[in-house]
Structures are given as C-alpha cells and as structure tokens.
Amino acid sequence: xxxxxxxxxxxxxxxxxxxxxxxxxxxxxxxxxxxxxxxxxxxxxxxxxxxxxxxxxxxxxxxxxxxxxxxxxxxxxxxxxxxxxxxxxxxxxxxxxxxxxxxxxxxxxxxxxxxxxxxxxxxxxxxxxxxxxxxxxxxxxxxxxxxxxxxxxxxxxxxxxxxxxxxxxxxxxxxxxxxxxxxxxxxxxxxxxxxxxxxxxxxxxxxxxxxxxxxxxxxxxxxxxxxxxxxxxxxxxxxxxxxxxxxxxxxxxxxxxxxxxxxxxxxxxxxxxxxxxxxxxxxxxxxxxxxxxxxxxxxxxxxxxxxxxxxxxxxxxxxxxxxxxxxxxxxxxxxxxxxxxxxxxxxxxxxxxxxxxxxxxxxxxxxxxxxxxxxxxxxxxxxxxxxxxxxxxxxxxxxxxxxxxxxxxxxxxxxxxxxxxxxxxxxxxxxxxxxxxxxxxxxxxxxxxxxxxxxxxxxxxxxxxxxxxxxxxxxxxxxxxxxxxxxxxxxxxxxxxxxxxxxxxxxxxxxxxxxxxxxxxxxxxxxxxxxxxxxxxxxxxxxxxxxxxxxxxxxxxxxxxxxxxxxxxxxxxxxxxxxxxxxxxxxxxxxxxxxxxxxxxxxxxxxxxxxxxxxxxxxxxxxxxxxxxxxxxxxxxxxxxxxxxxxxxxxxxxxxxxxxxxxxxxxxxxxxxxxxxxxxxxxxxxxxxxxxxxxx
Numbered sequence: 001x002x003x004x005x006x007x008x009x010x011x012x013x014x015x016x017x018x019x020x021x022x023x024x025x026x027x028x029x030x031x032x033x034x035x036x037x038x039x040x041x042x043x044x045x046x047x048x049x050x051x052x053x054x055x056x057x058x059x060x061x062x063x064x065x066x067x068x069x070x071x072x073x074x075x076x077x078x079x080x081x082x083x084x085x086x087x088x089x090x091x092x093x094x095x096x097x098x099x100x101x102x103x104x105x106x107x108x109x110x111x112x113x114x115x116x117x118x119x120x121x122x123x124x125x126x127x128x129x130x131x132x133x134x135x136x137x138x139x140x141x142x143x144x145x146x147x148x149x150x151x152x153x154x155x156x157x158x159x160x161x162x163x164x165x166x167x168x169x170x171x172x173x174x175x176x177x178x179x180x181x182x183x184x185x186x187x188x189x190x191x192x193x194x195x196x197x198x199x200x201x202x203x204x205x206x207x208x209x210x211x212x213x214x215x216x217x218x219x220x221x222x223x224x225x226x227x228x229x230x231x232x233x234x235x236x237x238x239x240x241x242x243x244x245x246x247x248x249x250x251x252x253x254x255x256x257x258x259x260x261x262x263x264x265x266x267x268x269x270x271x272x273x274x275x276x277x278x279x280x281x282x283x284x285x286x287x288x289x290x291x292x293x294x295x296x297x298x299x300x301x302x303x304x305x306x307x308x309x310x311x312x313x314x315x316x317x318x319x320x321x322x323x324x325x326x327x328x329x330x331x332x333x334x335x336x337x338x339x340x341x342x343x344x345x346x347x348x349x350x351x352x353x354x355x356x357x358x359x360x361x362x363x364x365x366x367x368x369x370x371x372x373x374x375x376x377x378x379x380x381x382x383x384x385x386x387x388x389x390x391x392x393x394x395x396x397x398x399x400x401x402x403x404x405x406x407x408x409x410x411x412x413x414x415x416x417x418x419x420x421x422x423x424x425x426x427x428x429x430x431x432x433x434x435x436x437x438x439x440x441x442x443x444x445x446x447x448x449x450x451x452x453x454x455x456x457x458x459x460x461x462x463x464x465x466x467x468x469x470x471x472x473x474x475x476x477x478x479x480x481x482x483x484x485x486x487x488x489x490x491x492x493x494x495x496x497x498x499x500x501x502x503x504x505x506x507x508x509x510x511x512x513x514x515x516x517x518x519x520x521x522x523x524x525x526x527x528x529x530x531x532x533x534x535x536x537x538x539x540x541x542x543x544x545x546x547x548x549x550x551x552x553x554x555x556x557x558x559x560x561x562x563x564x565x566x567x568x569x570x571x572x573x574x575x576x577x578x579x580x581x582x583x584x585x586x587x588x589x590x591x592x593x594x595x596x597x598x599x600x601x602x603x604x605x606x607x608x609x610x611x612x613x614x615x616x617x618x619x620x621x622x623x624x625x626x627x628x629x630x631x632x633x634x635x636x637x638x639x640x641x642x643x644x645x646x647x648x649x650x651x652x653x654x655x656x657x658x659x660x661x662x663x664x665x666x667x668x669x670x671x672x673x674x675x676x677x678x679x680x681x682x683x684x685x686x687x688x689x690x691x692x693x694x695x696x
Contacts, residue, residue, distance in 0.1 A: 002544075002565065004537045007075040009560050009567075011647045013531055014056055014081050016556045018088050019649060021048050023576045023641060025092070028099050035110065036307040037578075038103050040299045042096065046292020049089075050157060050224060053257045057085060057282075058226035061256060073533040073558070086281040093284060100288045112193050112304055114289070116200040127191050132205050140202060141180040142209040151275040152178065156225035156253065159183070159291060161199055162272045163206060164265070165213040174216070176271045179209060187294035195298055197289045199261075219264035222290045223276060226253035258283045259290050309578050312667050314342035314459065315674040325349055326436070329445050329467045335622040336465040337629065338451065339579060340670040343458035346465060349447055350375050353434045354382035360442075361388040361435040363481045365427055368452040369407060375453050376407045380414040389416035392484050394427045419485055422611060425500070427484070429613040430599045433477040444474035448496075448615045450583045450597050461582040462663075464597045464626065466615060473615075480613070497614040503600055504534070504607040506614065510588045511538040514547045521547030522589035524630045528582065529556040530572075531603040543569040550634045553643075554581045556603075562645040572643035573652070575636055577663050585626050586614075595623045629666070636662040 027033060028041035063071060063078040070077055076084075104114055117128060145151050154160065160180045167173035179202055188195035199220040206215045258278040260269065262285040273283070299308075317336075319328055325345055328334060336345065351374065353359045362382050369376055376391075383389040393408040412418045430449040435442060451463030468474075472495040479493055491501045514521035521542060530536065530551065536559045543549055549570045551557070561570040575581050584598040593616045600612035617623045633640070638661040641649040 004540045004566070005073065005533070007073060009540065009563065010072070010074040010533065010536065011558045011560050012074045012076050012081060012084075013072055013556055013558055014060070015084055015088070015647065016558060017052065017056065018085065018092075019647065020555045020574065020576075021045055021052070022092065023574060023649060024048065025096060025099065026641075027576055028103070029095075034307045034309060035103060035106050036299050036301075036304060037309055038099075039107070039295050040308075042100055042103070043293050043295040043299060045096065046295070050293065053224045054156070054227035057082070058254070058256045060085075061254070062226070073536075083281075090281070090284070093286070096292075097287050107307075110304065110307060112195075112298070112301065112307075114188070114195045114197070114298070117196060117204045118200070120194070120196065124191055124194065128189060128196060128201055129205075131189055131191075132201055133208075136185065136198070136202065137205075137208065139182060139185060140209070141182070143178040143180060145176050145178060145271075145275075152180070154223045154255070154276070156227055157222065157291075159187075159199075159220070159222050161202060161218050161220055162260075162264070162268050163210075163218045164216040164268045164271070165206075165210055166216050168212055168214055175213065176268070177210065179206070186297060187289075187291060188297055190297075193301070193303065199289075217263075217265045217268050219261040219268055220290055221258060221260040221264075221272065223255050223278075224257035224259075225255050256282060260285055261290070262287045312340070314339050314344075315670050316342045316344055317670070317673055320345045325352065325467070326434075326445060329469050330443065333470065333619045333622055334467040335617075335619075335625060336467075337583075337625070337666070338458045338463045338465055339460060340462075340666045341465075343455050343465075345467075346447060346449075346453070346458075347374050347378075347455060349434070349445075349467070350432065351378045353436075354378040354385070354387070356436065358436045358438060359387060359434060360437050361390070361433075363390040363392075363431075363433040363435075363477075364453065365392040365394070365429050365431050365484075366407065366453060367394045367428060367430065368454050368457070370454040370456050373407065373453075374455065376411065379416060380410060383411065383414040383416040389414075390481060390485060391416050391418050392427050392481075393418055393420060417485070422484065425609060425611050426605075427611040428599055428606065429480070429498070429611050431477060431480065431613060433474070433481065443469065444471075444477070445469050446474050446477045448473075448597070448613060450585070450599055461580045464583045464585060466597060466617070466622075470618075484611070495616065497596075497616075499600055499606060499610060499612040499614075500608045503598065503612055503614045504532070507535060507586075507602070507607075508538050510586075510591050511535070511542050513590055514588055515542040515545045517547070517590050519546035520590075521545065522587075523547060523549045524552075524587040524627075524634060525550075525602070526552040526581075526583060526585045526630055526633065527601045528554050528584070529601045529603050531556055531558050531601075532607055533558075533604075535602045535607075539570060540566050543567045550630075552581070552630070552633050557643055560645060560647070561643055571634075573634065573636070573640040574643065574649060575633060575639045575662060576641075577639040577661070579663055585630055587627055587630055593618050593623060595626045597626070632660070632665060633662045636660050639663060 024041055024045045028038045060078045060082050068078055120128065143152055160178050163177045163179060165175045165177060181198060185198060187198060189198055189201060203218050255276050255278055258276060325348060353362050362379060379389050379391055391411050408418050430451060432447040434445040447467050449463060449465045451461050476493040476496040483491055491498060497503045497506045514523055530553045539549060539559060544566065547569060551572045552575060553572055554574055557572055559572065561567045561572045584601060586596045587594055595617040596614050597617065598612065598614035600606040600614060606612050617626060637652045637654050637657060638659050640652055642652055643649055
C-alpha cells in the first residue's frame with residue numbers, strides 16, 4: 001500500500017522558495033539579458049531575501065524557541081530548516097557577489113560606474129567632499145557607545161557604519177561608535193554616470209564627525225528584524241488603531257540577520273554583536289554593497305535605457321479602444337491579459353462610474369493599490385458626490401499596511417463605507433461591482449481579477465482581468481459584498497466559488513473528476529505557489545490513475561514530480577522572466593466549464609484562511625484564449641525551468657527545437673492583434689493572432 005502522505009513525497013516549503021529566488025538570480029547570470037536588467041534581477045533577489053528573513057526565517061526561529069518539533073507535510077523540524085537555509089544562503093552569497101562584479105565590469109565598458117570614494121579621481125573627490133558637507137554632514141548621526149551612551153535602537157533594515165576609534169593623544173584609548181545613515185538619503189551618491197556608495201563617503205570623513213579621534217577600522221552593516229505582525233482583531237474595537245500599534249512593534253521585532261562588510265575586523269564585529277546578539281550563522285559578510293534592493297537607483301538611470309529590455313506598450317484592444325466599456329460589457333464578457341493588454345480599461349471602469357450620474361453604488365476590494373492610486377481617487381470622488389461607495393480595504397496586506405491605512409482614512413473622510421474584512425481572515429479576493437439605474441431598472445457590472453487594482457504593477461505582472469454583466473455573477477457579487485459587510489455563517493455563492501468554504505472542495509472535486517477519466521484526464525494549472533497537502537495528494541492520485549498534469553508554478557512547489565508509481569504523469573515548470581507571472585488559471589478537460597481564474601494560489605492560507613474568489617469562465621472565446629495562454633506556457637523552452645524529483649530545477653533542453661519565449665510571443669501576439677484589426681474586422685484579427693500562439 002503506497003502512502004501518498006509520506007513526508008518524502010513533499011518538498012520543504014522554505015527550501016522550495018530558496019530555489020525560486022535562485023531562479024531569479026539565474027536571470028542576473030544570463031549574458032543574453034541586457035546589463036541593467038541583470039542588475040535589476042539582483043535587486044529583486046535581494047528584496048525577496050529581505051522579506052524571506054523578516055517573515056519566514058523569523059517565524060522558524062519563533063517555532064524553534066516554542067519547541068515545535070515539526071512543521072508541514074515534509075516533517076522537517078524548524079531547526080533542520082534553519083540549518084538548511086543558512087547553508088544554502090552562505091553558499092549562494094558567493095554566486096551573488098561573483099555575478100554582481102561581472103555585471104559591474106561590463107557596465108564600466110558602457111560608461112556606467114560604481115566606485116568607492118578612494119577609487120575616484122581628484123576632481124570627483126572634490127565634488128563628493130562638497131556634497132558631504134552640504135548634504136550629508138547635517139543629516140547623518142554620529143553615535144558614541146560607552147558607559148554613558150547606550151547602544152541605540154536600530155530599526156528594521158536600518159543601515160549604519162560600525163566604527164573603532166582611537167584617541168589621537170592616547171592610542172590605547174579605544175572607543176566604539178556608530179554612524180546611522182537615514183533612509184531619506186540616497187544609497188549611492190551620483191556624479192554624472194558614477195555611483196558612489198554612501199558609506200565609503202562617510203567613512204572618508206569620520207574625522208569630521210569625531211574630532212580628536214583617528215579611525216582604526218569601520219564596516220557598513222544592516223540589520224533585519226522579525227517583521228511579521230500577529231494581530232488578534234477581537235482584542236480591540238478599533239482595528240485601525242490596533243494596526244498602527246502593530247506597525248510600531250514591527251520596528252522593534254527581534255533582530256534575525258546581520259549583513260556586514262567583509263572587511264570588518266573581529267573586535268568590531270564582537271562589539272556590534274555583543275549588543276544586537278545575532279546567531280553566528282545569521283551573519284553574512286559581503287564584498288559588494290549592502291542592500292541589494294537599492295540597486296534600483298542605478299537601474300533607473302534613464303540615460304542607459306538601452307541596457308534594459310525593449311519596452312512594450314500595453315495595448316487597448318478592440319472594441320475597448322472605440323466604445324464605452326459599460327455598453328460593451330452589457331452585451332459580452334471581456335477578458336484582458338495584463339500587461340500585454342492595457343490596465344486602462346479597469347481604471348476607466350471605476351473612473352467613469354464615479355462620474356456617471358446614473359451610477360448608484362460602487363463596491364470594491366482593495367488589497368495592494370499603490371501610493372498614487374487613480375482608482376482610490378475615483379472612489380473618493382464618487383463618495384464625495386453622494387454615491388454609495390463600499391471599500392473593503394485589507395489592512396493586513398503585508399508590507400502595504402501603512403499605505404492601505406492612509407487610503408482607508410481618506411475614503412472614510414470622503415464618506416465611503418470602509419470595512420476591514422472578516423475577523424480571522426485576510427481578504428485577498430479581487431472584485432469590483434458597479435450598480436447603475438437606467439429608467440426603472442438596475443444594471444450591474446462586475447470586474448474580477450487574479451491581480452491587484454494597481455496600475456503600476458499591472459505593467460509588470462501578468463494577470464487575467466474579467467468583465468461581465470451576467471446576472472448569475474452580478475448576483476453573486478452582491479451576496480459576496482453582503483457577506484463582507486454584514487453577518488453570515490454560510491459564506492457560499494452560487495456561481496462563483498469563495499474560500500474558505502468553497503474553493504478547496506471544488507478543486508478537489510475537479511481533480512477527482514479527472515481522476516475518474518484515467519488516461520483521458522488532463523489538468524493544466526498555473527499559479528504562484530503549490531503547497532496545500534490535500535491538493536497535492538489529490539494530484540498524486542490523479543497521476544497514478546493516468547491523468548496528464550501540467551503545472552506552471554512560478555514560486556514555491558511542495559509537490560515532488562517524476563516519482564515512480566506516484567507522480568510520473570506530473571510535469572512542473574516555473575517561468576521567470578521580464579514579467580512577474582502572477583495569474584492563476586486552471587484547466588480541467590472534463591469539467592463544464594473547463595477554465596477557471598482565481599485570486600487564490602493552492603496554499604492552505606489561500607484555501608483555508610483567506611477570503612478568495614474563483615471564477616468559472618463560460619464564454620467559449622475567452623475560455624479558448626486562456627487555454628492558448630496555458631498551452632503556450634507549457635511549451636516555453638526559454639524562460640521555463642523544469643522541477644526534478646530531487647527538488648532542483650533544470651533548463652529545458654531544446655535540442656534543435658525553435659526557441660519559445662512565452663512572454664515574447666505574447667507581446668508579438670498582442671501587437672499583431674492590435675495592428676491587424678485596423679486593416680480587417682476584429683474576428684479576423686483574433687484568428688490571425690491566435691494562429692501565432694498555436695504555431696508557437
């Protein structure tokens with residue numbers, strides 16, 4: 001009897017995530033990628049790693065301290081995971097540094113430089129000196145540390161210099177100090193096309209900050225704190241006040257990582273760590289500048305835009321480029337696939353509704369909307385004009401809490417009804433509903449998406465975006481918002497599927513239905529992460545029955561493919577490239593309908609602890625379009641990497657086959673559709689463009 005819950009059949013969640021970030025790093029190593037794109041992938045790698053340490057490593061440390069023995073279906077203990085993570089990252093650090101210096105060497109040939117102060121010519125040094133005394137000296141903070149000067153609190157991800165000094169009059173009088181470098185200052189000081197790390201400038205002027213002392217040694221360092229906020233909503237009446245308090249606590253969380261310059265001497269490191277007390281294997285010594293995410297400052301240099309991917313302009317396709325969106329949606333469903341198809345119609349959907357005197361109500365969920373959101377501004381305008389505006393603002397959207405808090409207050413001030421979700425659940429569903437009155441009739445329009453209502457990320461994230469006025473869905477939208485704003489113990493919809501009550505049972509039912517079809521069964525599923533053990537076991541059963549399963553999982557995948565007699569019929573690929581693959585699209589051959597889109601990944605948190613939506617696609621043309629996107633991606637042999645039984649990912653061998661870059665093909669497909677419709681009818685244009693996908 002085969003045990004499909006055997007821990008050996010599950011890849012550890014954290015180690016799978018590390019391999020995902022390695023795939024990001026591999027994009028930085030690809031010599032065929034433009035230089036600044038390669039540097040950008042290092043920035044993304046570093047930002048990802050910051051969050052991983054703040055949340056996942058910090059969480060494992062808490063579990064270890066709480067003496068939790070095992071976590072997850074793979075049964076690895078927290079301590080075993082911590083040891084594996086540290087070993088993995090210390091080994092990978094050398095690869096990161098080697099890649100960084102290779103890129104910098106190539107950028108030098110293009111006339112773009114990253115140089116320390118000591119490597120500058122005399123004229124540039126004079127300019128930097130002037131900058132230091134005019135712009136840095138008044139702002140940076142020298143801090144003595146001794147019996148009368150306590151070691152200061154260091155905020156999460158704060159950046160500083162640790163310094164060892166000697167009295168000029170008495171060299172045996174050793175002092176230790178810090179220089180805090182506020183976040184408001186740029187990470188690199190730019191002089192023409194040369195970027196100078198700020199710490200190398202500050203280090204050169206330490207005598208100006210500590211008169212009477214000479215520098216013995218110094219090292220830049222950066223601390224990472226536990227940044228996960230655990231909130232019990234029932235503990236306070238005002239959730240906004242509670243969240244504000246939680247954000248303050250984030251700055252005071254336990255320090256879980258120390259990054260420091262490799263040149264640090266042991267005395268200085270001992271001084272520093274005697275105060276912050278980081279475990280030795282959570283100390284990372286870097287040759288390259290700390291804070292990889294700050295490399296975005298260099299990537300953003302517009303003078304070197306030719307060293308980035310060729311920009312693609314998202315297209316507004318027919319009939320949206322010619323007609324009012326409400327008139328179109330009243331007669332047909334529409335699916336947009338961002339970023340190839342423009343996000344503008346989604347913004348206009350809300351903006352036009354805010355101005356339309358016939359619109360009575362606008363209801364939306366807001367998860368990550370961005371700092372300068374035209375959508376939220378339109379909602380504020382609608383509320384101020386007397387429309388009924390209901391906004392579900394998720395204040396627990398990790399690392400967007402402060403931004404969402406600001407928007408929530410602005411919406412409340414404008415007169416909107418703002419709600420903060422369901423106690424115990426994070427609202428991750430993406431839905432907007434417009435209610436119009438025409439004559440004596442009410443007309444309803446709904447937008448459902450796999451991604452956030454954020455125009456900025458919609459240019460770099462791939463997401464499916466669906467408009468409809470079908471009564472069965474608009475009625476469910478009303479039920480959904482009533483569920484959010486009122487009291488309900490049912491939490492079930494008739495056509496849409498909602499977690500935590502409906503999506504997981506539906507997915508298990510769909511997988512089981514394919515399992516019954518045996519060799520005739522087929523499943524294709526695209527998502528960000530696959531973690532849920534019940535879903536994985538169901539997929540193993542389907543594979544054993546002969547069902548052909550293709551999974552496109554960008555990030556974490558705990559399913560182990562290619563295991564004899566278990567998962568031989570399961571293929572898993574991950575696509576990492578120019579755009580962040582963010583859409584969730586699911587195909588089940590023998591289901592009616594066959595295609596679903598969703599805001600939910602196949603993870604316990606999405607299926608059991610969040611409010612999510614999954615939308616069935618009944619329109620044949622839209623269903624065909626989504627299937628072609630899935631089919632294109634499973635045939636990608638440029639960006640895709642295939643997961644092996646041992647948990648590693650390998651590049652797909654082309655062996656003389658035509659290279660298929662699914663993201664590039666989608667750009668070509670969209671351009672063809674956009675240009676062709678001007679010369680022929682829309683139906684003909686779609687057929688021509690679709691042929692490109694099929695031929696690929």
